[in-house]
Amino acid sequence: MAPPRMSVCKSFSSLFKGSSLKFGKSWVSNQHRRGLYDVIIVGGGMVGSALACALGSDSKLQDKKILVLEAGDKVKLEENLGLYSNRVSTISPGSQNLLENIGAWKHIENMRAKSFRRMQVWDACGDGYVTFEGSDDLQHEVVMGHVVENNVLVKALELQLEELKSKIDVLYKTKLKEIQIPWDNENCNWIEIALEDGQTLSTRLLVGADGHNSFTRKQADVECITYDYKQNGVVATLGISETTDNNVAWQRFLPNGPIALLPLTTNKSSLVWSTTTEEAMKLVSLPERQFVETLNEALTGDLENNSISRMASHLMHNAISTIQPDYLGLQMPPKIEYVEENSLASFPLGLNQASYYVKHRLALIGDAAHRIHPLAGQGVNLGFSDVQCLVKELRLAAVDGQDIGSLEHLLKYETARQREVTLMMAATHGLNSLFSTSFIPLVVLRNLGFQLTNALNPLKKQIVQYAMK
Ligand SMILES: Cc1cc2nc3c(=O)[nH]c(=O)nc-3n(C[C@H](O)[C@H](O)[C@H](O)COP(=O)(O)OP(=O)(O)OC[C@H]3O[C@@H](n4cnc5c(N)ncnc54)[C@H](O)[C@@H]3O)c2cc1C
Numbered sequence: 001m002a003p004p005r006m007s008v009c010k011s012f013s014s015l016f017k018g019s020s021l022k023f024g025k026s027w028v029s030n031q032h033r034r035g036l037y038d039v040i041i042v043g044g045g046m047v048g049s050a051l052a053c054a055l056g057s058d059s060k061l062q063d064k065k066i067l068v069l070e071a072g073d074k075v076k077l078e079e080n081l082g083l084y085s086n087r088v089s090t091i092s093p094g095s096q097n098l099l100e101n102i103g104a105w106k107h108i109e110n111m112r113a114k115s116f117r118r119m120q121v122w123d124a125c126g127d128g129y130v131t132f133e134g135s136d137d138l139q140h141e142v143v144m145g146h147v148v149e150n151n152v153l154v155k156a157l158e159l160q161l162e163e164l165k166s167k168i169d170v171l172y173k174t175k176l177k178e179i180q181i182p183w184d185n186e187n188c189n190w191i192e193i194a195l196e197d198g199q200t201l202s203t204r205l206l207v208g209a210d211g212h213n214s215f216t217r218k219q220a221d222v223e224c225i226t227y228d229y230k231q232n233g234v235v236a237t238l239g240i241s242e243t244t245d246n247n248v249a250w251q252r253f254l255p256n257g258p259i260a261l262l263p264l265t266t267n268k269s270s271l272v273w274s275t276t277t278e279e280a281m282k283l284v285s286l287p288e289r290q291f292v293e294t295l296n297e298a299l300t301g302d303l304e305n306n307s308i309s310r311m312a313s314h315l316m317h318n319a320i321s322t323i324q325p326d327y328l329g330l331q332m333p334p335k336i337e338y339v340e341e342n343s344l345a346s347f348p349l350g351l352n353q354a355s356y357y358v359k360h361r362l363a364l365i366g367d368a369a370h371r372i373h374p375l376a377g378q379g380v381n382l383g384f385s386d387v388q389c390l391v392k393e394l395r396l397a398a399v400d401g402q403d404i405g406s407l408e409h410l411l412k413y414e415t416a417r418q419r420e421v422t423l424m425m426a427a428t429h430g431l432n433s434l435f436s437t438s439f440i441p442l443v444v445l446r447n448l449g450f451q452l453t454n455a456l457n458p459l460k461k462q463i464v465q466y467a468m469k
Helices: 046-056 093-101 105-110 150-163 215-219 277-284 288-300 307-323 379-399 407-435 440-455 457-467
Strands: 035-042 066-069 088-091 114-116 118-123 129-135 145-149 168-171 176-180 191-195 200-208 224-240 248-254 257-263 268-276 336-339 345-354 362-364
Touching (some): 035 046, 046 066, 046 093, 046 379, 088 150, 093 145, 093 379, 105 150, 114 257, 145 150, 150 168, 176 215, 200 215, 224 277, 248 288, 257 288, 257 407, 268 277, 268 288, 277 345, 288 336, 345 407, 362 407, 379 407
Parallel strands (some): 035 066, 035 200, 200 362
Antiparallel strands (some): 114 145, 118 129, 191 200, 224 268, 224 336, 224 345, 248 257, 257 268
Protein backbone atom coordinates (compact mmCIF):
# COMPACT_ATOMS: atom_id res chain seq x y z
CA MET A 1 0.00 0.00 0.00
CA ALA A 2 1.43 3.38 -0.97
CA PRO A 3 2.24 5.74 1.90
CA PRO A 4 -0.12 8.70 2.21
CA ARG A 5 1.02 11.85 0.44
CA MET A 6 0.05 15.42 1.01
CA SER A 7 -2.59 16.24 -1.59
CA VAL A 8 -3.73 19.53 -2.94
CA CYS A 9 -7.24 20.82 -3.20
CA LYS A 10 -8.01 24.45 -3.54
CA SER A 11 -11.56 25.65 -3.20
CA PHE A 12 -13.03 26.60 -6.54
CA SER A 13 -13.73 30.13 -5.42
CA SER A 14 -10.09 30.64 -4.44
CA LEU A 15 -8.89 28.92 -7.61
CA PHE A 16 -10.64 31.43 -9.79
CA LYS A 17 -10.42 34.48 -7.57
CA GLY A 18 -9.38 37.39 -9.75
CA SER A 19 -9.65 35.24 -12.86
CA SER A 20 -11.49 36.57 -15.88
CA LEU A 21 -12.86 33.05 -16.49
CA LYS A 22 -16.49 32.52 -15.59
CA PHE A 23 -16.68 28.85 -14.73
CA GLY A 24 -19.44 29.00 -12.13
CA LYS A 25 -21.11 25.59 -12.13
CA SER A 26 -19.39 24.43 -15.31
CA TRP A 27 -16.17 23.63 -13.38
CA VAL A 28 -17.96 21.07 -11.24
CA SER A 29 -20.61 19.84 -13.59
CA ASN A 30 -19.81 16.92 -15.87
CA GLN A 31 -22.24 18.02 -18.53
CA HIS A 32 -20.08 21.05 -19.36
CA ARG A 33 -16.80 19.16 -19.49
CA ARG A 34 -15.31 19.34 -22.94
CA GLY A 35 -13.03 16.34 -22.61
CA LEU A 36 -11.99 13.36 -20.54
CA TYR A 37 -8.50 11.96 -21.02
CA ASP A 38 -6.49 9.14 -19.51
CA VAL A 39 -3.31 11.24 -19.68
CA ILE A 40 -2.92 14.99 -20.19
CA ILE A 41 0.66 16.17 -20.74
CA VAL A 42 1.34 19.83 -20.05
CA GLY A 43 4.24 20.93 -22.28
CA GLY A 44 5.03 19.67 -25.77
CA GLY A 45 8.79 20.30 -25.59
CA MET A 46 11.38 17.56 -26.17
CA VAL A 47 10.42 15.53 -23.10
CA GLY A 48 6.61 16.00 -23.08
CA SER A 49 6.30 15.18 -26.80
CA ALA A 50 8.53 12.12 -26.39
CA LEU A 51 6.26 10.88 -23.60
CA ALA A 52 3.18 11.35 -25.80
CA CYS A 53 4.79 9.41 -28.68
CA ALA A 54 5.96 6.67 -26.30
CA LEU A 55 2.46 6.26 -24.80
CA GLY A 56 0.86 6.37 -28.27
CA SER A 57 3.15 3.67 -29.64
CA ASP A 58 2.93 1.28 -26.68
CA SER A 59 0.82 -1.77 -27.57
CA LYS A 60 -0.40 -2.18 -23.98
CA LEU A 61 -1.67 1.41 -23.80
CA GLN A 62 -3.58 1.47 -27.09
CA ASP A 63 -6.97 2.24 -25.51
CA LYS A 64 -5.68 5.29 -23.65
CA LYS A 65 -6.81 8.76 -24.66
CA ILE A 66 -3.92 11.21 -24.58
CA LEU A 67 -3.75 14.99 -24.89
CA VAL A 68 -0.71 17.28 -25.17
CA LEU A 69 -1.07 20.97 -24.26
CA GLU A 70 1.67 23.20 -25.67
CA ALA A 71 1.83 26.92 -24.93
CA GLY A 72 3.88 27.65 -28.06
CA ASP A 73 3.19 27.15 -31.76
CA LYS A 74 4.40 24.26 -33.95
CA VAL A 75 8.11 24.48 -34.82
CA LYS A 76 8.62 26.25 -38.13
CA LEU A 77 11.63 25.09 -40.13
CA GLU A 78 12.63 26.20 -43.62
CA GLU A 79 12.55 23.64 -46.43
CA ASN A 80 16.36 23.19 -46.36
CA LEU A 81 16.38 23.76 -42.56
CA GLY A 82 18.32 27.02 -43.07
CA LEU A 83 20.76 28.27 -40.47
CA TYR A 84 21.72 26.07 -37.52
CA SER A 85 19.93 26.87 -34.28
CA ASN A 86 22.11 27.93 -31.34
CA ARG A 87 20.21 25.60 -28.95
CA VAL A 88 21.44 22.03 -29.28
CA SER A 89 21.52 18.88 -27.16
CA THR A 90 23.93 15.97 -27.04
CA ILE A 91 21.79 12.88 -27.41
CA SER A 92 23.17 9.71 -25.80
CA PRO A 93 22.84 6.31 -27.53
CA GLY A 94 20.27 5.37 -24.84
CA SER A 95 18.11 8.40 -25.74
CA GLN A 96 18.60 7.64 -29.45
CA ASN A 97 17.28 4.16 -28.76
CA LEU A 98 14.11 5.61 -27.20
CA LEU A 99 13.67 8.03 -30.12
CA GLU A 100 14.08 5.11 -32.57
CA ASN A 101 11.53 2.99 -30.71
CA ILE A 102 8.91 5.75 -30.75
CA GLY A 103 9.50 6.48 -34.45
CA ALA A 104 11.05 9.96 -34.09
CA TRP A 105 14.69 9.19 -34.95
CA LYS A 106 13.90 8.56 -38.64
CA HIS A 107 12.58 12.15 -38.87
CA ILE A 108 15.77 13.45 -37.21
CA GLU A 109 17.87 11.49 -39.73
CA ASN A 110 15.78 13.03 -42.55
CA MET A 111 16.61 16.45 -41.13
CA ARG A 112 20.07 16.59 -39.53
CA ALA A 113 22.23 15.41 -36.63
CA LYS A 114 25.99 15.10 -36.18
CA SER A 115 27.60 12.13 -34.49
CA PHE A 116 30.74 12.34 -32.36
CA ARG A 117 33.15 9.51 -31.48
CA ARG A 118 35.45 11.07 -28.95
CA MET A 119 35.36 13.54 -26.07
CA GLN A 120 38.27 15.45 -24.64
CA VAL A 121 37.91 17.19 -21.28
CA TRP A 122 40.80 19.25 -19.97
CA ASP A 123 41.76 21.81 -17.36
CA ALA A 124 42.85 25.35 -18.27
CA CYS A 125 44.75 25.64 -14.96
CA GLY A 126 47.11 22.72 -15.61
CA ASP A 127 47.96 19.95 -18.05
CA GLY A 128 45.36 17.48 -16.81
CA TYR A 129 43.01 16.00 -19.37
CA VAL A 130 40.87 12.95 -20.10
CA THR A 131 39.81 11.56 -23.47
CA PHE A 132 36.85 9.25 -23.84
CA GLU A 133 36.12 7.01 -26.81
CA GLY A 134 33.08 4.86 -27.38
CA SER A 135 33.92 1.24 -28.18
CA ASP A 136 31.95 -1.98 -28.47
CA ASP A 137 32.78 -5.40 -26.98
CA LEU A 138 35.19 -6.07 -29.87
CA GLN A 139 36.96 -2.77 -29.14
CA HIS A 140 35.63 -1.22 -32.39
CA GLU A 141 35.19 2.52 -32.18
CA VAL A 142 31.48 3.46 -31.93
CA VAL A 143 29.44 6.66 -31.89
CA MET A 144 29.36 8.23 -28.41
CA GLY A 145 26.37 10.40 -29.16
CA HIS A 146 24.78 12.90 -31.54
CA VAL A 147 24.46 16.65 -31.44
CA VAL A 148 20.91 17.59 -32.45
CA GLU A 149 19.32 21.03 -32.58
CA ASN A 150 16.47 21.27 -30.04
CA ASN A 151 14.04 22.54 -32.68
CA VAL A 152 14.90 19.62 -35.00
CA LEU A 153 14.20 17.24 -32.12
CA VAL A 154 10.85 18.85 -31.32
CA LYS A 155 9.92 18.94 -35.05
CA ALA A 156 10.71 15.22 -35.37
CA LEU A 157 8.45 14.50 -32.40
CA GLU A 158 5.70 16.73 -33.86
CA LEU A 159 5.85 14.76 -37.13
CA GLN A 160 5.56 11.53 -35.15
CA LEU A 161 2.62 12.93 -33.16
CA GLU A 162 0.90 13.60 -36.49
CA GLU A 163 1.40 9.94 -37.41
CA LEU A 164 -0.24 9.03 -34.10
CA LYS A 165 -3.07 11.55 -34.39
CA SER A 166 -5.82 8.90 -34.17
CA LYS A 167 -4.63 8.26 -30.59
CA ILE A 168 -3.18 11.58 -29.44
CA ASP A 169 -4.72 15.06 -29.46
CA VAL A 170 -2.34 18.02 -29.47
CA LEU A 171 -3.42 21.58 -28.70
CA TYR A 172 -0.83 24.20 -29.65
CA LYS A 173 -0.91 27.80 -28.40
CA THR A 174 -2.80 26.47 -25.39
CA LYS A 175 -1.83 27.29 -21.83
CA LEU A 176 -2.81 25.62 -18.63
CA LYS A 177 -4.51 28.04 -16.25
CA GLU A 178 -5.62 26.14 -13.14
CA ILE A 179 -5.47 22.63 -11.71
CA GLN A 180 -7.67 20.93 -9.17
CA ILE A 181 -6.25 17.77 -7.63
CA PRO A 182 -8.62 15.43 -5.72
CA TRP A 183 -8.53 15.39 -1.94
CA ASP A 184 -7.15 11.98 -1.08
CA ASN A 185 -5.54 8.88 -2.50
CA GLU A 186 -8.60 6.67 -2.08
CA ASN A 187 -10.86 9.09 -3.88
CA CYS A 188 -11.39 8.11 -7.50
CA ASN A 189 -12.02 11.69 -8.64
CA TRP A 190 -10.05 12.71 -11.68
CA ILE A 191 -7.87 15.80 -11.89
CA GLU A 192 -9.68 18.75 -13.41
CA ILE A 193 -7.85 21.48 -15.28
CA ALA A 194 -8.85 24.82 -16.75
CA LEU A 195 -7.18 26.23 -19.84
CA GLU A 196 -6.58 29.91 -20.53
CA ASP A 197 -9.13 29.80 -23.37
CA GLY A 198 -11.85 28.76 -20.89
CA GLN A 199 -12.05 25.02 -21.65
CA THR A 200 -12.13 22.58 -18.74
CA LEU A 201 -10.81 19.04 -19.03
CA SER A 202 -10.50 16.00 -16.78
CA THR A 203 -7.78 13.38 -16.62
CA ARG A 204 -6.76 10.27 -14.72
CA LEU A 205 -3.12 11.40 -14.85
CA LEU A 206 -1.71 14.88 -15.33
CA VAL A 207 1.94 15.00 -16.39
CA GLY A 208 3.90 18.23 -15.91
CA ALA A 209 6.50 18.47 -18.70
CA ASP A 210 6.44 22.24 -18.76
CA GLY A 211 10.10 23.01 -18.13
CA HIS A 212 12.11 24.30 -15.18
CA ASN A 213 9.60 27.03 -14.27
CA SER A 214 6.84 24.39 -14.30
CA PHE A 215 3.43 25.94 -13.72
CA THR A 216 2.07 22.44 -13.09
CA ARG A 217 4.59 21.89 -10.27
CA LYS A 218 3.73 25.23 -8.67
CA GLN A 219 -0.03 24.68 -8.97
CA ALA A 220 0.34 21.26 -7.36
CA ASP A 221 2.23 22.85 -4.45
CA VAL A 222 5.26 20.62 -5.01
CA GLU A 223 8.22 22.21 -3.30
CA CYS A 224 11.44 22.52 -5.21
CA ILE A 225 15.06 22.88 -4.09
CA THR A 226 16.68 25.56 -6.24
CA TYR A 227 20.22 26.83 -6.60
CA ASP A 228 21.30 29.77 -8.72
CA TYR A 229 24.74 29.12 -10.25
CA LYS A 230 25.08 32.84 -10.91
CA GLN A 231 26.38 31.63 -14.25
CA ASN A 232 25.00 31.93 -17.76
CA GLY A 233 25.40 29.56 -20.67
CA VAL A 234 26.67 31.57 -23.67
CA VAL A 235 25.62 29.78 -26.86
CA ALA A 236 26.47 30.40 -30.54
CA THR A 237 26.91 28.65 -33.88
CA LEU A 238 30.57 28.79 -34.89
CA GLY A 239 32.41 28.44 -38.17
CA ILE A 240 35.73 26.57 -37.83
CA SER A 241 38.84 27.33 -39.84
CA GLU A 242 39.35 23.92 -41.50
CA THR A 243 37.08 21.22 -42.82
CA THR A 244 37.75 18.01 -40.85
CA ASP A 245 35.76 14.99 -39.64
CA ASN A 246 34.89 17.21 -36.68
CA ASN A 247 33.84 14.24 -34.59
CA VAL A 248 35.17 15.27 -31.18
CA ALA A 249 33.18 16.99 -28.41
CA TRP A 250 35.57 19.32 -26.58
CA GLN A 251 35.22 20.71 -23.08
CA ARG A 252 37.78 22.87 -21.30
CA PHE A 253 37.37 23.84 -17.65
CA LEU A 254 38.12 27.52 -17.08
CA PRO A 255 38.08 29.14 -13.61
CA ASN A 256 34.68 30.77 -14.36
CA GLY A 257 33.11 27.61 -15.79
CA PRO A 258 33.45 25.06 -18.62
CA ILE A 259 33.49 25.90 -22.32
CA ALA A 260 32.24 23.23 -24.74
CA LEU A 261 32.46 22.87 -28.52
CA LEU A 262 29.97 20.41 -29.98
CA PRO A 263 30.27 19.34 -33.64
CA LEU A 264 27.46 20.28 -36.06
CA THR A 265 29.05 19.65 -39.48
CA THR A 266 32.56 19.17 -40.88
CA ASN A 267 33.16 22.92 -40.46
CA LYS A 268 30.63 24.15 -37.91
CA SER A 269 30.36 23.63 -34.17
CA SER A 270 28.00 24.75 -31.44
CA LEU A 271 29.24 26.63 -28.38
CA VAL A 272 28.07 26.23 -24.78
CA TRP A 273 30.24 28.46 -22.60
CA SER A 274 29.23 28.50 -18.94
CA THR A 275 30.61 31.52 -17.16
CA THR A 276 29.74 34.12 -14.53
CA THR A 277 26.68 36.18 -15.39
CA GLU A 278 28.89 39.28 -15.49
CA GLU A 279 31.37 37.79 -17.98
CA ALA A 280 28.52 36.36 -20.07
CA MET A 281 26.95 39.81 -20.40
CA LYS A 282 30.31 41.21 -21.54
CA LEU A 283 30.87 38.36 -24.02
CA VAL A 284 27.52 38.71 -25.77
CA SER A 285 28.06 42.45 -26.22
CA LEU A 286 31.51 42.10 -27.86
CA PRO A 287 31.94 42.85 -31.59
CA GLU A 288 32.23 39.58 -33.55
CA ARG A 289 36.01 39.74 -34.20
CA GLN A 290 36.75 40.42 -30.55
CA PHE A 291 34.41 37.65 -29.44
CA VAL A 292 36.17 35.15 -31.75
CA GLU A 293 39.60 36.20 -30.40
CA THR A 294 38.41 35.87 -26.78
CA LEU A 295 36.90 32.49 -27.58
CA ASN A 296 40.07 31.11 -29.25
CA GLU A 297 42.09 32.35 -26.29
CA ALA A 298 39.69 30.64 -23.88
CA LEU A 299 39.93 27.38 -25.85
CA THR A 300 43.69 27.23 -26.31
CA GLY A 301 45.36 30.04 -24.34
CA ASP A 302 47.69 29.46 -21.41
CA LEU A 303 45.20 30.74 -18.85
CA GLU A 304 45.98 30.73 -15.14
CA ASN A 305 48.25 27.74 -15.75
CA ASN A 306 50.39 27.59 -12.63
CA SER A 307 53.85 26.05 -12.44
CA ILE A 308 53.27 23.68 -9.48
CA SER A 309 50.24 22.12 -11.13
CA ARG A 310 52.02 21.91 -14.49
CA MET A 311 55.08 20.25 -12.95
CA ALA A 312 52.95 17.69 -11.08
CA SER A 313 51.01 16.93 -14.29
CA HIS A 314 54.23 16.52 -16.32
CA LEU A 315 55.65 14.08 -13.77
CA MET A 316 52.44 12.06 -13.81
CA HIS A 317 52.32 12.18 -17.62
CA ASN A 318 55.91 10.89 -17.89
CA ALA A 319 55.24 8.08 -15.42
CA ILE A 320 52.08 6.96 -17.27
CA SER A 321 53.74 7.23 -20.73
CA THR A 322 56.49 4.86 -19.53
CA ILE A 323 53.92 2.25 -18.49
CA GLN A 324 51.56 2.90 -21.46
CA PRO A 325 53.56 3.85 -24.58
CA ASP A 326 50.35 4.40 -26.67
CA TYR A 327 49.18 7.06 -24.20
CA LEU A 328 47.74 9.91 -26.36
CA GLY A 329 48.77 13.45 -25.58
CA LEU A 330 46.46 16.45 -25.17
CA GLN A 331 44.89 17.46 -28.51
CA MET A 332 43.93 21.03 -29.39
CA PRO A 333 40.41 21.93 -30.54
CA PRO A 334 39.87 23.50 -33.99
CA LYS A 335 40.42 27.23 -34.42
CA ILE A 336 37.23 29.28 -34.59
CA GLU A 337 36.90 31.52 -37.64
CA TYR A 338 33.54 33.26 -37.23
CA VAL A 339 30.23 33.38 -35.34
CA GLU A 340 27.06 32.91 -37.38
CA GLU A 341 24.94 36.03 -37.48
CA ASN A 342 22.38 36.42 -34.69
CA SER A 343 23.41 33.13 -33.09
CA LEU A 344 25.13 34.57 -29.99
CA ALA A 345 22.87 34.42 -26.91
CA SER A 346 23.00 33.56 -23.23
CA PHE A 347 20.79 31.66 -20.77
CA PRO A 348 20.84 31.66 -16.95
CA LEU A 349 21.94 28.39 -15.33
CA GLY A 350 20.38 26.89 -12.23
CA LEU A 351 19.71 23.68 -10.36
CA ASN A 352 16.19 22.50 -9.42
CA GLN A 353 15.10 19.32 -7.72
CA ALA A 354 11.38 18.83 -7.02
CA SER A 355 10.91 17.28 -3.58
CA TYR A 356 8.25 14.98 -5.08
CA TYR A 357 8.09 13.82 -8.68
CA VAL A 358 4.58 12.40 -8.16
CA LYS A 359 1.36 12.92 -6.28
CA HIS A 360 -1.96 11.18 -6.59
CA ARG A 361 -2.81 11.52 -10.33
CA LEU A 362 0.20 13.73 -11.01
CA ALA A 363 3.73 13.13 -12.32
CA LEU A 364 6.53 15.53 -13.18
CA ILE A 365 9.08 14.74 -15.89
CA GLY A 366 12.07 16.45 -17.52
CA ASP A 367 13.10 19.90 -16.35
CA ALA A 368 9.77 20.28 -14.50
CA ALA A 369 11.15 17.66 -12.07
CA HIS A 370 14.90 18.36 -12.23
CA ARG A 371 17.30 20.82 -13.80
CA ILE A 372 21.06 20.32 -13.77
CA HIS A 373 24.15 22.20 -14.87
CA PRO A 374 24.69 21.67 -18.63
CA LEU A 375 28.38 20.71 -18.25
CA ALA A 376 27.66 16.99 -18.62
CA GLY A 377 25.17 17.50 -21.49
CA GLN A 378 22.71 15.24 -19.68
CA GLY A 379 19.62 17.42 -18.99
CA VAL A 380 17.36 16.20 -21.75
CA ASN A 381 18.83 12.69 -21.56
CA LEU A 382 17.63 12.50 -17.95
CA GLY A 383 14.21 13.66 -19.20
CA PHE A 384 14.15 10.87 -21.82
CA SER A 385 15.03 8.35 -19.10
CA ASP A 386 12.04 9.70 -17.10
CA VAL A 387 9.88 8.95 -20.15
CA GLN A 388 11.13 5.36 -20.40
CA CYS A 389 10.62 4.76 -16.69
CA LEU A 390 7.16 6.35 -16.48
CA VAL A 391 5.88 4.48 -19.55
CA LYS A 392 7.15 1.21 -18.07
CA GLU A 393 5.21 1.82 -14.84
CA LEU A 394 2.04 2.94 -16.65
CA ARG A 395 2.22 -0.14 -18.90
CA LEU A 396 2.53 -2.42 -15.85
CA ALA A 397 -0.43 -0.69 -14.21
CA ALA A 398 -2.53 -1.02 -17.39
CA VAL A 399 -1.63 -4.72 -17.83
CA ASP A 400 -2.66 -5.34 -14.20
CA GLY A 401 -5.94 -3.51 -14.82
CA GLN A 402 -5.03 -0.79 -12.33
CA ASP A 403 -5.78 2.91 -12.39
CA ILE A 404 -2.86 4.55 -14.19
CA GLY A 405 -3.21 7.68 -12.04
CA SER A 406 -2.91 5.93 -8.68
CA LEU A 407 -0.01 6.84 -6.44
CA GLU A 408 1.06 3.27 -5.79
CA HIS A 409 2.86 2.68 -9.09
CA LEU A 410 3.69 6.36 -9.68
CA LEU A 411 5.85 6.10 -6.56
CA LYS A 412 7.94 3.39 -8.27
CA TYR A 413 8.67 5.89 -11.03
CA GLU A 414 9.63 8.52 -8.46
CA THR A 415 11.95 6.23 -6.49
CA ALA A 416 13.80 4.98 -9.57
CA ARG A 417 14.21 8.39 -11.12
CA GLN A 418 15.14 10.36 -8.01
CA ARG A 419 17.90 7.83 -7.33
CA GLU A 420 19.51 8.35 -10.75
CA VAL A 421 18.86 12.09 -11.02
CA THR A 422 20.32 12.81 -7.56
CA LEU A 423 23.57 11.06 -8.53
CA MET A 424 23.90 12.99 -11.79
CA MET A 425 22.94 16.26 -10.06
CA ALA A 426 25.58 15.73 -7.36
CA ALA A 427 28.23 14.85 -9.97
CA THR A 428 27.58 17.90 -12.18
CA HIS A 429 27.26 20.25 -9.21
CA GLY A 430 30.45 18.85 -7.64
CA LEU A 431 32.43 19.11 -10.89
CA ASN A 432 31.30 22.70 -11.42
CA SER A 433 32.38 23.64 -7.87
CA LEU A 434 35.69 21.73 -8.07
CA PHE A 435 36.69 23.49 -11.28
CA SER A 436 35.44 26.96 -10.33
CA THR A 437 38.53 27.62 -8.24
CA SER A 438 42.19 28.54 -8.82
CA PHE A 439 43.17 27.40 -5.28
CA ILE A 440 46.53 25.68 -6.01
CA PRO A 441 46.19 22.49 -3.90
CA LEU A 442 42.81 21.78 -5.52
CA VAL A 443 44.15 22.61 -8.99
CA VAL A 444 47.05 20.16 -8.48
CA LEU A 445 44.75 17.46 -7.12
CA ARG A 446 42.19 17.70 -9.94
CA ASN A 447 44.92 17.70 -12.61
CA LEU A 448 46.42 14.55 -11.10
CA GLY A 449 42.89 13.13 -10.93
CA PHE A 450 42.45 13.84 -14.65
CA GLN A 451 45.77 12.15 -15.51
CA LEU A 452 44.93 9.10 -13.42
CA THR A 453 41.41 8.79 -14.85
CA ASN A 454 42.88 9.06 -18.33
CA ALA A 455 45.35 6.28 -17.61
CA LEU A 456 42.86 3.90 -15.98
CA ASN A 457 41.07 2.33 -18.94
CA PRO A 458 38.56 0.25 -16.91
CA LEU A 459 37.46 3.41 -15.02
CA LYS A 460 37.16 5.38 -18.28
CA LYS A 461 35.13 2.55 -19.80
CA GLN A 462 32.69 2.69 -16.90
CA ILE A 463 32.31 6.47 -17.22
CA VAL A 464 31.70 6.14 -20.98
CA GLN A 465 29.13 3.37 -20.44
CA TYR A 466 27.28 5.54 -17.91
CA ALA A 467 27.33 8.61 -20.19
CA MET A 468 26.09 6.58 -23.17
CA LYS A 469 23.07 5.11 -21.29
C1 LIG B 1 22.84 26.41 -22.31
C2 LIG B 1 22.20 25.03 -22.15
C3 LIG B 1 22.76 23.94 -22.82
C4 LIG B 1 22.21 22.65 -22.68
N1 LIG B 1 22.77 21.60 -23.32
C5 LIG B 1 22.29 20.35 -23.15
C6 LIG B 1 22.88 19.21 -23.79
O1 LIG B 1 23.85 19.31 -24.52
N2 LIG B 1 22.34 17.98 -23.55
C7 LIG B 1 21.25 17.81 -22.74
O2 LIG B 1 20.80 16.66 -22.55
N3 LIG B 1 20.65 18.86 -22.14
C8 LIG B 1 21.14 20.12 -22.32
N4 LIG B 1 20.54 21.20 -21.71
C9 LIG B 1 19.33 20.96 -20.91
C10 LIG B 1 18.09 20.81 -21.81
O3 LIG B 1 17.98 21.92 -22.67
C11 LIG B 1 16.84 20.67 -20.94
O4 LIG B 1 17.04 19.63 -20.03
C12 LIG B 1 15.62 20.37 -21.82
O5 LIG B 1 15.30 21.48 -22.64
C13 LIG B 1 14.39 20.05 -20.96
O6 LIG B 1 13.33 19.69 -21.81
P1 LIG B 1 11.81 19.74 -21.29
O7 LIG B 1 10.98 19.24 -22.43
O8 LIG B 1 11.72 19.07 -19.97
O9 LIG B 1 11.53 21.27 -21.00
P2 LIG B 1 11.47 22.50 -22.02
O10 LIG B 1 12.43 22.31 -23.14
O11 LIG B 1 11.61 23.72 -21.18
O12 LIG B 1 9.99 22.42 -22.63
C14 LIG B 1 8.85 22.79 -21.87
C15 LIG B 1 7.67 23.01 -22.80
O13 LIG B 1 6.50 23.30 -22.03
C16 LIG B 1 5.80 24.39 -22.61
N5 LIG B 1 5.03 25.05 -21.52
C17 LIG B 1 5.53 25.77 -20.49
N6 LIG B 1 4.53 26.19 -19.69
C18 LIG B 1 3.37 25.73 -20.21
C19 LIG B 1 2.00 25.82 -19.83
N7 LIG B 1 1.59 26.48 -18.72
N8 LIG B 1 1.06 25.23 -20.62
C20 LIG B 1 1.44 24.54 -21.73
N9 LIG B 1 2.72 24.42 -22.13
C21 LIG B 1 3.69 25.00 -21.38
C22 LIG B 1 6.88 25.26 -23.24
O14 LIG B 1 6.36 26.05 -24.29
C23 LIG B 1 7.87 24.21 -23.75
O15 LIG B 1 7.59 23.79 -25.07
C24 LIG B 1 21.06 22.48 -21.84
C25 LIG B 1 20.50 23.58 -21.17
C26 LIG B 1 21.07 24.84 -21.32
C27 LIG B 1 20.44 26.02 -20.58
